Amino acid sequence: GLTPQLLRQFAARFGEEVAVLHSALSAGERYDSFKKIKTGRARVVIGTRSAVFAPAKNLGVIIIDEEQDAAYRSEQSPRYHARDVAKYRAAQTDALLVLGSATPSVETYYGAKQGKYPVFTLTERFLGAGLPEVIISDMRGLAREGRSGIIGPDLERELISTLEKGKQAILFLNRRGNSRVIGCGVCGWVPECPSCSTTMTYHSVSGRAMCHYCGASIKITGKCPQCGSTSLFTETPGTQKLEEELHERFPSARVLRMDADTMNTKGAHERLLTRFGKGEADILIGTQMVTKGLDFENVTLVGVLDADQSLYAQDYRAHERTFSLITQVVGRAGRRFDTGRAVIQTYSPLHPVILTAARQDYEAFYESEMQTREALRCPPVCDITMITAVGELEQQVLSSLLALKTRLQSLMEGQFADVKAPVLGPAAAQMVKVMGRYRYHITIRAKDCARWRRLISGVLREFMQDGKNRGVTVFADSNNEM
Incomplete structure (x- = not known):
């Protein structure tokens, strides 16, 4: 998703010496890029994790941006981590390796603390812009007050102010579809995937419940297929539901949605980001695609919805992943001259991960996380x-x-x-x-x-x-x- 934005910046500086490599290229485009790199006509290669294998001659520097991102690990054969391949290639060719991130992986920062490689810290934002003002919005008790919906009072107030000023907002909800759960309130039926051990996610646009692992889907008719009841309920809303609520609460606002459902055609990322950059939309909502790298000078508000979603996942990197996502998306606000504001909606307002992410305090998070890793004997303490x-x-x-x-x-x-x-x-x-x-x-x-x-x-x-x-x-x- 970031490749078009990055490519424009590098092409403006290096022109025809730039080549691009990623999975959305056709076989012919990939061949042309490969040949251009191998012959030395392309001296700058931009791409996703597979670009680390580019046949560059006289390799001088490898830069891995957002080095903490799990997408650098390939889950298919051949299984590899682009960061590890980059380390090997840099050592073999005596090239410089730069691992860039506002939220380095715990393993990388641990290695730096051990003297494995030096750390260079950027203490100021571009053009001297200040960090966003962060509001931790406590969502507990709102249901008892009779308030429904995904958007809490703090975020609603900030959205109204932002739209009145003619500025833009980015809202992050790491769950696509309408609702993670749809079921029958009478007999308890919930659509389960026949091929995977998971329930299906309801997509209101297509009127179907879909498995996000294998793609299987069933039609939702409004009636329970087991008992015939029309008392269907939905829980755990996703980006589609958020889009519907925004249209209801802010009917004049122009909304764009960026998730796997809307970005399934070639060039869709570039077209959407170009529209948003030109000011053709007021609010951009999306999943992880909107958390990193986006640089829009008119964006002054960022909202993080359901910030606890990944906090209690069943793996040792849950806290690290949550801290990184929140910190990265909050950093999309106020990147030029206007002071940015961010609203983090959470049911755990006093959790250390939420508090350190709100302060953008990586050092405090790292020290706390290392205590946990040492107690659990998890990487980087033990492999x-x-x-x-x-x-x-x-x-x-x-x-x-x-x-x-x-x-x-x-x-x-x-x-x-x-x-x-x-x-x-x-x-x-x-x-x-x-x-x-x-x-x-x-x-x-x-x-x-x-x-x-x-x-x-x-x-x-x-x-x-x-x-x-x-x-x-x-x-x-x-x-x-x-």
Whole structure:
């Protein structure tokens, strides 16, 4: 989404020496860019995570912006993290690697604190603009007062003021669709995906409930398919619902929505951001797409809705991810001459992560988070290797993974006793069934070194060569979400 904005800035400076690489290019466009880079005609390469493999000659510098972003990790084969590939390429070619972020990953900042690489801090915003004034809006008790809807009183007041001044606003809600849950208030029916272990999300635009993992959908007719009742309810609103509420409360406001449902055609990102940049809309709402990198001088208000959504997720990076998202999106406000304002709507107004994000205080967040990581023995204090098995037959997946665990423990009792570590599991993945395939994993806390990787790769090769495991895929991840 940021590539067009970045490309314009670099093309204005470097002209034809710029090449771009990302998945939305056609095969011909990708070939032309690849050839341009390989022949040396392109000396600046801009792209997404795969651009780290660009065949650049005389590589001098690799810059990874927003280095903490989970999108740099590829979840498909070949599995890699662009940041790790960049480190390797920089070392091989004696190039400079710059990891840029307003909210560095805890692992990166820990490495810097250990003297692994130097830190350069920008203490002022561009053109000397001040940090936004932040309001932490307590949403508790509003329902008892008879107030409904997604937009709280603080955010509504700020939106009215912003629109009256002819300024623009960005609203962040990290959930697409109309409502995360739709169900029957009489019999309790909720649409569940037949191929994945999750409920479907209701999309009012299409009138369907959809699975965001496999794309399966069913028509919502207004009647419960089990009991015929018309008493359907919706809960946990998404960006579509927010858009509908904005049209109701601010009928004259021009609203644009930026999420996976509206950005599904080539060039959609650029067209929408161009319209917003030209002032053809007053409010931009969206998911994570609106949190990073956007630079609009007329945006003076940012709203974070349902800030607690990712705070209590079941992995050790939940706090880090929440802090980063809130800090990044708050930074979209007041980037030029007008003082920006931000409203964070939350049901946990006193939570340390919310408070430090509101203050843009990364150091305080880091110190608190490291205490938790040390207590839990999580990265960067300790490395975590997760071996995941995936297959259509649940019992086969479990039995194969148990056999792999036994083999791993046997080797750690013998020739690999020097890297011996406890093996936990098998346990179900957070989403145990996706697209009809079951997922279970085992977890090992052990130092990630060459000897350890030799053990893991050997066990995985053995597993894949064993005919009894046909139909089961296995892969290993290091320091990924649990």
